[in-house]
Amino acid sequence: MVLIVLALIRTRNLFGVIVLSGAYSFLMATVLVALDAVDVAMTEAAVGAGVSTVLLLGALRLCKSEEAKPAHRPWLPLAVAVSTGLLLAYGAMDLPDFADPQAPIHQHVVPRYMENEVDVPNVVTAVLASFRGYDTLGETTVVFTAGAGIIALLRRRKSGRGADGK
Amino acid sequence: MLEHFSYIVTVFLMVAGLFIIMAHGNLIRKMIGLSIFQTSVYLLYIAPGKLIGGTAPIIAPEYGIYSNPLPHVLILTAIVVGVATLALGLALAVRIREAYGSIEEDEILARDNAIEDAEEMRA
Numbered sequence: 001m002v003l004i005v006l007a008l009i010r011t012r013n014l015f016g017v018i019v020l021s022g023a024y025s026f027l028m029a030t031v032l033v034a035l036d037a038v039d040v041a042m043t044e045a046a047v048g049a050g051v052s053t054v055l056l057l058g059a060l061r062l063c064k065s066e067e068a069k070p071a072h073r074p075w076l077p078l079a080v081a082v083s084t085g086l087l088l089a090y091g092a093m094d095l096p097d098f099a100d101p102q103a104p105i106h107q108h109v110v111p112r113y114m115e116n117e118v119d120v121p122n123v124v125t126a127v128l129a130s131f132r133g134y135d136t137l138g139e140t141t142v143v144f145t146a147g148a149g150i151i152a153l154l155r156r157r158k159s160g161r162g163a164d165g166k
Numbered sequence: 167m168l169e170h171f172s173y174i175v176t177v178f179l180m181v182a183g184l185f186i187i188m189a190h191g192n193l194i195r196k197m198i199g200l201s202i203f204q205t206s207v208y209l210l211y212i213a214p215g216k217l218i219g220g221t222a223p224i225i226a227p228e229y230g231i232y233s234n235p236l237p238h239v240l241i242l243t244a245i246v247v248g249v250a251t252l253a254l255g256l257a258l259a260v261r262i263r264e265a266y267g268s269i270e271e272d273e274i275l276a277r278d279n280a281i282e283d284a285e286e287m288r289a
Contacts, residue, residue: 017195036233051249059256080188085178114232123224127236146253
């Protein structure tokens with residue numbers, strides 16, 4: 001995965017970049033399966049590797065596919081990125097260990113979710129639909145706004161791909 | 167160090183996304199950098215929820231230990247919102263390409279400056 005990201009930074013052809021980002025999404029989905037997040041992995045494979053790649057290719061068809069050579073070496077962004085990374089890594093050292101059962105994340109509301117109150121075996125579905133239904137309402141609002149924005153942006157085109165918002 | 171390996175990977179992906187956003191002038195490339203940044207956040211949320219020996223949080227009599235379902239729920243929402251914002255950003259890029267004939271940041275800035283200069287000359 002790290003290799004793919006490095007290749008993503010180096011490649012200049014945008015088509016290659018998009019294919020690489022699709023492969024990256026699939027790898028991310030397999031990592032998520034390994035971390036027991038099967039629902040998330042399925043969504044990531046369908047949405048991240050599928051829909052996003054289609055959207056990117058659609059946008060690429062309307063633009064040109066070679067990236068211009070940068071005018072100057074990217075030293076300043078590199079310095080900012082590396083220093084941010086070091087800072088974040090230093091902060092991450094204080095976080096709980098990987099897979100520590102005593103970590104705060106496993107103590108608070110989750111034991112109650114696990115009691116299976118709503119009688120749906122898949123706890124992710126139960127939490128999504130019953131305990132945290134407002135999240136989905138907010139998500140729908142965001143998706144609606146994005147779709148409306150895309151239609152407003154592209155409507156004036158004669159042969160537009162107007163409704164590519166999900 | 168090994169207990170924090172997942173965080174190190176997360177931080178690397180985050181920084182790589184940030185670097186792509188800052189260093190590349192191409193708008194489509196910037197959107198890809200943004201989505202890499204987003205996937206690193208997925209990892210940041212999901213990785214702490216994992217328990218060694220646990221399974222996916224689907225209640226079944228054979229299993230006793232489950233990974234934490236709450237981050238999964240939050241990230242499911244985040245993925246869909248992410249693709250919505252990606253689509254909006256790409257639509258903006260396409261629109262900019264129509265108006266300026268380019269999606270390179272440098273060329274767009276150059277054209278803006280040229281237009282401003284021309285207006286000053288006229289004034």
